[in-house]
Amino acid sequence: MTTDNWIVTCILVATIIAFLLDRFRLDMVAFVSLLALLLTGILTPAEATDGFSNSLVLMIAGLFVVGGAILESGVADLAGRWLGRLGGTSTIRLTVTVMLTSALLSAFLSSTGTVAVMLPVVLNLCRRAEVSPSKLLIPLAFGASLGGMLTLIGTPPNMVVNQELRDAGLETFQFFSFAPAGIVMLGLGIVFMCTIGTRLLPRQLPGAEGVTRKQGFVSRPELIHSYNVGDQIRKIRIPNGSTFAGRTLRDIGLRTTYHANALAVSTDSNRGPVVRKCNPETLLQPGDTLYIKSSNEDALQKLILDGQMKLVASSATLPKEVHLAELIIPPRSEFVGRTVRDVDFFRVYGAMVLALHDGNQPVTTRTSDTTLGPGDTLLIAANASALKRLSKARNNIVLVSEQEEESDSPLTPTARWVIMILVGMLIALSTGIVANVTAVLVAAALMVLAGAFRGSNVYQSINWESIVMIASVMPLATALEKTGTLDLVVSAIVESPGLTSPRALLLLLFVVTSLLSQAISNTATSVLIAPLALELAEQLGVSPYPLLMGVALAASTAFSTPVASPINALVTGAGGYRFGDFLKVGVPLQLLILLGTLAIVPLLFPFNP
Incomplete structure (x- = not known):
């Protein structure tokens, strides 16, 4: 040679x-x-x-x-x-x-x-x-x-x-x-x-904890139970006189100080409750109901005490406007090897990651620091428009199940062409x-x-x-x-x-x-x-x-x-x-x-x- x-x-x-x-x-x-x-x-x-x-x-x-x-x-x-x-x-x-x-x-x-x-x-x-x-x-x-x-x-x-x-x-x-x-x-x-x-x-x-290991893929209660987050979703009422009333989520340090993620805020009106999507600038008003995910009991009690708020339910049902869905990270996704925090699903898609499953067990605490791998499944909370964005991002994530019965995706006007x-x-x-x-x-x-x-x-x-x-x-x-x-x-x-x-x-x-x-x-x-x-x-x-x-x-x-x-x-x-x-x-x-x-x-x- x-x-x-x-x-x-x-x-x-x-x-x-x-x-x-x-x-x-x-x-x-x-x-x-x-x-x-x-x-x-x-x-x-x-x-x-x-x-x-x-x-x-x-x-x-x-x-x-x-x-x-x-x-x-x-x-x-x-x-x-x-x-x-x-x-x-x-x-x-x-x-x-x-x-x-x-x-x-x-x-x-x-x-x-x-x-x-x-x-x-x-x-x-x-x-x-x-x-x-x-x-x-x-x-x-x-x-x-x-x-x-x-x-x-x-x-x-x-x-x-x-x-x-x-x-x-x-x-x-x-x-x-x-x-x-x-x-x-x-x-x-x-x-x-x-x-x-x-x-x-x-x-x-083997195992029965992950939603990917069960037969009920689109039931909201099963999605919550399968990822072991049922007792982490809390419903908190903001009464008159709350020290957090009139302040934003960023101001009160909901995520940084109390280690909780806001999923939605419900405000009463003449036409019934109005559910708003949360972001750091969301303003809390007296009478609002705040839905959060928190796995830290001590931090939760401190949040309630500091804000003079009332815990309505420790295992809350999310409002219908908040959709739950399950995602899979496909191979060659840009997200493989990055943490949930690095990807920033909320900024990119408007979705909040509640938990993930790495093929062995659900991860419900310090989820943001978890490195994503191919085949990992994520439980997310999002509104309808965010789910549409997620469904179109097939190169990086695959939307595999939603909380409600799936309906046929409508054809776009260009489908015949x-x-x-x-x-x-x-x-x-x-x-x-x-x-x-x-x-x-x-x-x-x-x-x-x-x-x-x-x-x-x-x-x-x-x-x-x-x-x-x-x-x-x-x-x-x-x-x-x-x-x-x-x-x-x-x-x-x-x-x-x-x-x-x-x-x-x-x-x-x-x-x-x-x-x-x-x-x-x-x-x-x-x-x-x-x-x-x-x-x-x-x-x-x-x-x-x-x-x-x-x-x-x-x-x-x-x-x-x-x-x-x-x-x-x-x-x-x-x-x-x-x-x-x-x-x-x-x-x-x-x-x-x-x-x-x-x-x-x-x-x-x-x-x-």
């Missing part, structure tokens, strides 16, 4: 290790590896920046915009709820419905967006059917992953292998080329989850009348012009971490080819006596891709493995299509760990799953998809060129 071979190999290994450790942002890891290739002279500046102008990257960015428009317009929510009604009360029927719905949505939306839309729908279905969420949330996540196998745009790895064919000057896959194999894999997944899988899923969730543009894009992609990237970018532009987004929401709909990560990893594959490192790996595999069979080669590529996808991004995995598959096909004189299709299918089998994909982590907290739950269900399903791939892919895409 030459010096350049060693340099590229070291950079590749260091990048994979950094991905595995998951201590740094994926885009930063990929970008640093790109800089390393540039600074060591392995790549020229033009080669190093080629990924940022690649049509694949532009196409993925455009699809984020299209998917964001579908979410913003309410089309995805409506589709999820409409199909969710077909589930009935049977666990098997619910499993089939949930998996089919999530698969169909993820065939055209990102899998993370699909799960974010479907999560509250499935939780509501669980409540109605009295089924434990642990029986349906892993099927929801797995259905979204399997749905990515159905279309060209279902998941980035599909587009990566297609781009590899285009770069090699070969005929590319068509929009529905993935569908025959994908339908078989989805069918295998549904049958497995309805038979063996449902028996492997936890029958009863969104549907028409989407249908037009799908027709263009499936017929090939224009280049795929052209169809997607035109659709994205039309979505914006149609008014599907407001303000800068169009930029927020793009997952920039994924875009930068993909654009930065692609030159690493270029470096492997340029230095001959890829040829060395190919030669070692070709010269191996056990890998002369094309089916054995397909098996090897599937296993390697599937294993790597359990630990690092499936997109990054496919970027690295796809050139290897193409080179091996050329060296052995076999068709590259079955090998690349096998890589694409394997990249969508991130089933075995809660950190294998963002969607697994998203359902972990809501379903109360343990690491072992994914292993018990995911490993057999991966083996089943492997066998299905070995059986069906060579029939659909023969090895003979």
